[in-house]
Amino acid sequence: MLELKHITKIYNPGTVTETCVFNDFNLAVDNGSFVSVVGSNGSGKTSMLNIICGNIPISQGKVVINGVNINSQKDFRRYRTIGRVYQDPAMGTCPDLTILENMSLADNKGKRFGLSRGINRRRAPFYKEQLAALNLGLEDKLSVKMGSLSGGQRQAVALLMATMTSLDFLILDEHTAALDPKTADTIMGLTDKIIREKKLTAIMVTHNLRYAVEYGDRLIMMDKGQVVIDKSGEEKKALTVDDVLHVFNTISIECGN
Amino acid sequence: MFDMIISTMTQGFIYALLAYGIYITYKILDFPDLTVDGSFPLGAAVTAVLLVRGVNPYLTLLAAAAVGAVAGLCTGLIHVKCRVRDLLAGIITMTGLYSINLQIAGSNLTVERAIDTIFTAPPVMAVLGDTTLMVRKFIISFLLAVLGKIIMDLYLKTKSGLLLRAVGNNAALVTTLAKDKGNMKILGLVIANAFVALSGAVVCHEQRAFSATMGTGQMVFGLAAVIIGSTIFKKFDFVKGTTAVVVGSVLYKACIQVAINLGLPANLLKLITSVLFLVVLVLGNATGKEKADA
Numbered sequence: 001m002l003e004l005k006h007i008t009k010i011y012n013p014g015t016v017t018e019t020c021v022f023n024d025f026n027l028a029v030d031n032g033s034f035v036s037v038v039g040s041n042g043s044g045k046t047s048m049l050n051i052i053c054g055n056i057p058i059s060q061g062k063v064v065i066n067g068v069n070i071n072s073q074k075d076f077r078r079y080r081t082i083g084r085v086y087q088d089p090a091m092g093t094c095p096d097l098t099i100l101e102n103m104s105l106a107d108n109k110g111k112r113f114g115l116s117r118g119i120n121r122r123r124a125p126f127y128k129e130q131l132a133a134l135n136l137g138l139e140d141k142l143s144v145k146m147g148s149l150s151g152g153q154r155q156a157v158a159l160l161m162a163t164m165t166s167l168d169f170l171i172l173d174e175h176t177a178a179l180d181p182k183t184a185d186t187i188m189g190l191t192d193k194i195i196r197e198k199k200l201t202a203i204m205v206t207h208n209l210r211y212a213v214e215y216g217d218r219l220i221m222m223d224k225g226q227v228v229i230d231k232s233g234e235e236k237k238a239l240t241v242d243d244v245l246h247v248f249n250t251i252s253i254e255c256g257n
Numbered sequence: 258m259f260d261m262i263i264s265t266m267t268q269g270f271i272y273a274l275l276a277y278g279i280y281i282t283y284k285i286l287d288f289p290d291l292t293v294d295g296s297f298p299l300g301a302a303v304t305a306v307l308l309v310r311g312v313n314p315y316l317t318l319l320a321a322a323a324v325g326a327v328a329g330l331c332t333g334l335i336h337v338k339c340r341v342r343d344l345l346a347g348i349i350t351m352t353g354l355y356s357i358n359l360q361i362a363g364s365n366l367t368v369e370r371a372i373d374t375i376f377t378a379p380p381v382m383a384v385l386g387d388t389t390l391m392v393r394k395f396i397i398s399f400l401l402a403v404l405g406k407i408i409m410d411l412y413l414k415t416k417s418g419l420l421l422r423a424v425g426n427n428a429a430l431v432t433t434l435a436k437d438k439g440n441m442k443i444l445g446l447v448i449a450n451a452f453v454a455l456s457g458a459v460v461c462h463e464q465r466a467f468s469a470t471m472g473t474g475q476m477v478f479g480l481a482a483v484i485i486g487s488t489i490f491k492k493f494d495f496v497k498g499t500t501a502v503v504v505g506s507v508l509y510k511a512c513i514q515v516a517i518n519l520g521l522p523a524n525l526l527k528l529i530t531s532v533l534f535l536v537v538l539v540l541g542n543a544t545g546k547e548k549a550d551a
Contacts, residue, residue: 074437075432076431076432076435076436076437076438077435079432079433079434079435080435082433083433084433086429090427091427091429091430092430092433093427093430094422094423094426094427094430095426095427096426097422097423101419101422104419105419105420105423105430105434106434108434109434109435110435112416113416113417113419113420114415114416114417115412115415115416115417116416117414117415117416118414118415118416118418118419119414119419162433
C-alpha cells in the first residue's frame, strides 16, 4: 500500500513567488488498484507523482510504501520498484539506441550493469513476442533506432519497458496526452491490458475524463492540493463523464476560469 | 614525402587515444570536458618522471592512465556531488592540474637518449629491431590505437557501456532504471581522462619530453577529430564511432601538417588548430543543414 501522510509542499518558500501546492495532503492507494487522477492544471497532480517518485523534496509529511517510510530514499532508489511513463514519448526511451538495446536496458533494471554483454540475444524472441502483442509491426524492427519511430510507437515501447520488471507501482503521467486520439486509444487499451495481466498497482494522471471514467477502479479529482472526488468500487462504476465534468466546471466557475 | 606521411599518421594514431576520451565525454555523455587540457600533460608528466627514475616504459602507460582516471574522477565529483556546472568543473580541475603537473615534473623535463621508451625497449627491439625508429613508432602507435579502439568497442557493448550511452542520450531514463545517473557520468569522465592521459604518456615517449604547456589546445584537437570523423561517416551507419574518431584524428593531423608545409611558422600551430576547427564546425553545420532541409 502507498500512503501519502500529511504532505505539505511549498514551492519557493520565503519568496514572493511562494506557492503552497499541498497543505496536509493525505492519500492511500491499496495494492492492486488502478487509480485515475484528474484535475485542472496546477491542482497538484504531477507534483503528487513527483513526490511519490522522490523527484522533488517535500516540506513536511511522509511517503510510505508497504509500511516503510521512503522519505530519505533518493529518486533512483525508489524507481527499483516503481515504473513510470511520461507525457513526452521521448522521455521513456533512448532515441540513439535501437529497440533491442532499449529493451535490454529495461530488462536489466534492478540488476547490476556490469561488464557482461549488454544485449542478450537469447532474450530477443521474448522481446519480439512482447512487441508483437502491440500490433504496431515493431517485432521486425529490433535493430531500428528508437528515434526513428513515431510518438505512439515510442510510447508503446516505453510502456513495455516501464513494466518489464516486477513493480510495486506503475506511474502514468498524462502518458496519452501527446498522442493523436486514435493512438491514444490504442495506448490506453494497452495500458489497461498490461495492468490487468501483471496485476499492477497503477496511478494514472490524465486530462482525458473519458479514460478516467472508463478505466481503473478508482477515480480521484484534485483541486488546489485537495481531493474533491474520490470514488471507487460500485460508485466508480456508476460514475459518468458528465458527473465528473459537472464538478470540473463548478470548480472552474468558482475560480473564474 | 613518405617519411612525412608516416610521421603524420603516427601522430594521428597517438592522438586518436585522446580523441577516444573526447568521444566518450562529448559524443556519448554530451559533456564539454575541459579537464583534457590538464589531464593530457598530467599523463606526460607522470610518464617523464617515471622514465627518468628508470621505471619500465610499458608500466608508465598504465600509471599515466591511472592518474588520468583520478583527474576525471575529480571533475566528475566536482560536477555531480558539488553540483558545479560541467564546463566550470572541467576548468577547475584543468587549472589545478597545471600546478600539479609543475609539481610533478617541473616546467620542462627531457628524457635522456639513454633511457628506453616504449619504442626502443628490449621487447620491441626483439620483434622490430630491424626497422627504423620512425617505422617502430608508426607500428606501435597503430597498435595502441587499435587496442584502444577494441577496448572501447567491447566496453560500449557491455551492460555498463550501454547504460553510459543511455545517460548521455536520456538521463531521465537511467533514473527510472533505478541507476544513479551521476555515478555513470563520473564513470564516463574517469574512462575518458584515462585515455587522454594515456595519449599524453605516448606523446611523452615519442618526443622524449614533457612541457607544462603541452596540454593547451588538446581539447580542441580532440573535438575536431571527433567531429570530422562523425561528419564524414554520418551516412555510414555501419562504421563504428571509434573508427570514425581514428580517421578524424589522422585527417586533422594531416591538415595541420599541410598548413605547416605551406610555410606557416610553427608558432602559429595553435592558431591553425583553432581556425581549422572552426572550418570543420562550419562545414559540419552546412552538411547538417542540407540533411535537415531534405
